[in-house]
Amino acid sequence: MFSFKKPRVSLVFLSAAGASAALLLSACGGGTTTASSTTSSPAPSSSASPAATASSSPSTPDSSAGTGAPAPAAGNGLCKAGDVSLSLGQGDSGAGSSYRPLNIKNTSGKPCTIQGFPGVSYVGGDNGQQVGPPAFRAGEKGAAVKLNPGQSAAADIQFVQVRNFDPAVCKPTPVKGLRVYLPQETASNFIADPGTGCAGGNLPGNQLSVKTVHRA
Incomplete structure (x- = not known):
């Protein structure tokens, strides 16, 4: 009988603790704001990854050298x-x-x-x-x-x-x-x-x- 009554007392205590925690969260109201800022952080990292991939691509320097202002090294100083x-x-x-x-x-x-x-x-x-x-x-x-x-x-x-x-x-x-x-x-x-x-x-x-x- 003793082992049966002890869990009932624990359940009552836990439910009371849960209610207190809920009251504290509703009073503060800051937990929701923290969660939303964490969710938005992956967006810059995902948009930055394609740029990093493009800059590491060997085709990028070749195409920019053909259309950009600097002349190819082989053409520097040659008579035109x-x-x-x-x-x-x-x-x-x-x-x-x-x-x-x-x-x-x-x-x-x-x-x-x-x-x-x-x-x-x-x-x-x-x-x-x-x-x-x-x-x-x-x-x-x-x-x-x-x-x-x-x-x-x-x-x-x-x-x-x-x-x-x-x-x-x-x-x-x-x-x-x-x-x-x-x-x-x-x-x-x-x-x-x-x-x-x-x-x-x-x-x-x-x-x-x-x-x-x-x-x-």
Whole structure:
């Protein structure tokens, strides 16, 4: 009988304690506010995780480098089409060819560097259409040449006489001059030099050949 009455006393005590706790909570009213602030905290952490994932993605630097203001490291200091003026110098002739230097002068207000082979081709027509294959690159790539404002470099060009080729293969075509791309440049320059080139694409040799840039 004693063991049965003791639990009844404990239940009464617990129910009284519970009622007291409920009265205290209703009087304070702060427990609900604390719970709501804890629930809202995961929202910033979940929104921050996609940003962290994007910044660690290897594709992010590549895309920003292509569209952002800073230029790629490989392009820093290189001579651009707008930095130079081009001209053909006087040269020598022999064995059915003429040899003339392509003069490249830095006309900008800052130093620039040039290295390698210019891209050279004949152009004609009213829209600058290329006539025949571009110039063959002869020899090895030379050292970089730094041009201060006003300084010049050169690249030697061989012009083969059109009459050296069979007319049926050459397809002689009037040209207005040369289109020139500086090494590692996508914009071109034009040099007026009217003459005749071969429009045929199956020549037994090269109608144009160019050597690497060197200091003039």
